[in-house]
Amino acid sequence: MAIRLVSFDALHTILAPRLPIYVQYSQTFAPFVGVLEPESLKSSFKIALKQLQTEKPAYHGHNGAQGWWEEVIKRTAIGAGADSQVVISSLHEIVPRLMARFSSREGYKLFDDSLPVRELKTMSIRTALVSNTDSRMHLVLRDLDVVSYFDPVILSEETGVDKPSPVIFLRACRALNGSHILKPEQCVHVGDELDW
Numbered sequence: 001m002a003i004r005l006v007s008f009d010a011l012h013t014i015l016a017p018r019l020p021i022y023v024q025y026s027q028t029f030a031p032f033v034g035v036l037e038p039e040s041l042k043s044s045f046k047i048a049l050k051q052l053q054t055e056k057p058a059y060h061g062h063n064g065a066q067g068w069w070e071e072v073i074k075r076t077a078i079g080a081g082a083d084s085q086v087v088i089s090s091l092h093e094i095v096p097r098l099m100a101r102f103s104s105r106e107g108y109k110l111f112d113d114s115l116p117v118r119e120l121k122t123m124s125i126r127t128a129l130v131s132n133t134d135s136r137m138h139l140v141l142r143d144l145d146v147v148s149y150f151d152p153v154i155l156s157e158e159t160g161v162d163k164p165s166p167v168i169f170l171r172a173c174r175a176l177n178g179s180h181i182l183k184p185e186q187c188v189h190v191g192d193e194l195d196w
Contacts (some may be wrong), residue, residue, distance in 0.1 A: 001185050006120055007172050008150070009191035010131035014117070015108045015144065021045060024107060025076060028097050032090035033082040044079030048072045052148040058132075059157040065134035070095045088119040117149050128172045130189060132163050152176065163191075169180040176187075 008014050017024065022042040026044060052072050058064055059065045077087045088092075101107040120127050129150040131137060134157040141147040152175035154168060161168045169189060173182040 001183070002189055003125060003186070004182050004186040005126045005128060005173065005176070007128040007130040007154075007169065007189045008117065008186065009189070010129055010137055010140075012192035013111075013190060014114045014129070014146070015110050015140065018065055018105070018107055018109045024101060025073070025098065028094060029077055029082065032094055033077055034075070034084050036080040036082060041076065041080040045072075045076045047079060048075035051075065053132075053162075057156075057162045058160050060095065060135055060160070065136070065157050066095070066099060069134075073098060099136070103139040105140075107120075108140050108144065110146065112142055114146070117146075126151070126176055128175075129153045129155075130163065130168055130172050144145060 013089055013137055019027075020042070022038060022045050025045060026036060027037060029041075049072055052068060052075075053063075056068060061068070070091060074087055074091060077094075078084045081095045094156075111141055117127050127150055129137070129141070129152075131154075133155050137155055137157060138153065139148070141150065141153065147153075152172060154172045154175065157167065158161045159168055161171075163169075164183075169187065170184070173184060176182065
């Protein structure tokens with residue numbers, strides 16, 4: 001059976017952080033909580049992210065994605081050694097700055113080899129984005145001028161389902177505008193992780 005849809009993950013597949021995430025966090029934290037040790041910040045971010053992904057998958061709870069990320073940001077700063085009271089009193093400044101940064105090309109860049117995605121369209125193969133991200137990814141794709149390459153864009157915040165659940169992939173198969181529903185065997189997903 002011929003492949004009719006290729007879906008792509010976003011982060012570390014189509015795009016990457018412009019600078020390592022912990023560096024961007026450090027730059028944003030510094031005016032409010034001081035300079036934090038880079039390795040501690042890197043480790044703390046990974047721990048905070050994994051905890052929230054386990055506790056509240058698909059951005060459930062914490063008042064949506066912004067509240068979810070606020071909790072990640074808070075845990076990251078405190079886990080890296082920042083004073084908890086200073087962090088809590090500064091969140092109203094830090095969170096909007098990081099949310100805006102990671103909604104645009106300020107936070108992300110395309111991989112050099114991302115643009116051949118458009119070549120699939122010349123082969124009558126549809127392309128989609130299926131990612132465990134929040135709705136800010138729409139802004140990132142627009143700012144990087146690649147939104148037209150992906151239809152549909154299926155995000156875990158909007159569907160309430162995280163990969164690797166088959167449900168999120170089946171939604172991509174069903175969401176093709178004006179097309180009949182594709183069978184899973186007609187679809188391929190490209191990402192940066194082999195094991196889930």
